[in-house]
Amino acid sequence: MASIARCLRAARPTAFSAVARNSTPRAIGARAFSVTAANAIKKYTRDHEWIDLSADKKTGVIGISEYAANQLGDIVYVELPEEKKEVEAGDPIGAVESVKSASDINSPVSGTIIHSNLVLEEKPGTINQVAEDDSHGGGWVAKIEVSEQGLKDFERLLDEAEYKEFTTEQGDH
CATH class of the missing domain: 2.40.50.100 (RNA polymerase II/Efflux pump adaptor protein, barrel-sandwich hybrid domain)
Structure with a gap:
C-alpha cells in the first residue's frame, strides 16, 4: 500500500503542472475507454x-x-x-x-x-x-x-x- 502511495505522490505534481500549463483537461493525456464490446x-x-x-x-x-x-x-x-x-x-x-x-x-x-x-x-x-x-x-x-x-x-x-x-x-x- 505504501508503494502505491509513493507512486501517486510522484505522479501528482506532474499531472497538476500539466493542468496549470494548459487550460484543457485533455492536455493530461486522459482518454476515454469504451466497454461496449466487453458487455x-x-x-x-x-x-x-x-x-x-x-x-x-x-x-x-x-x-x-x-x-x-x-x-x-x-x-x-x-x-x-x-x-x-x-x-x-x-x-x-x-x-x-x-x-x-x-x-x-x-x-x-x-x-x-x-x-x-x-x-x-x-x-x-x-x-x-x-x-x-x-x-x-x-x-x-x-x-x-x-x-x-x-x-x-x-x-x-x-x-x-x-x-x-x-x-x-x-x-x-
Whole structure:
C-alpha cells in the first residue's frame, strides 16, 4: 500500500503542472475507454448463470448472477466444478448453499472446465459481494474452454437487456 502511495505522490505534481500549463483537461493525456464490446459478450441463462465469452470465443468465465446471489442471501458454501470435466449446456457443474437454500450451478454452454475459482472455497461470500466479477478476486465460479456446440449454445442465451426483463417478470410473480 505504501508503494502505491509513493507512486501517486510522484505522479501528482506532474499531472497538476500539466493542468496549470494548459487550460484543457485533455492536455493530461486522459482518454476515454469504451466497454461496449466487453458487455456484448456476456450472456445469461434463465437459471441465473452468466458466461463472459472471451474475444476469441474460445474460453468463457461462468458464475451466478447478482440477481441469484441476492435471492439466495448469505452464501456459506460453494461446491466447485471438477477441472478437465466435459460438460454440456445445462449440466450441473457445482452448487451453492446459503442460509436460505441450496442450488445447483449449471453450465450455460458446452465445453471443458479448465479452472475453478478456489477463492470461493475459503470465502464463499465473495459471490454476494461481486457475483458478476470475473477478475482474480471476483465471484466467478469456473472457466470453460468452449466447444463448437458451446458457441451455438451461447447464441441462444439471454443478453443483458433480455435477462433484466426476465428477472423483472419473475419479481412480479
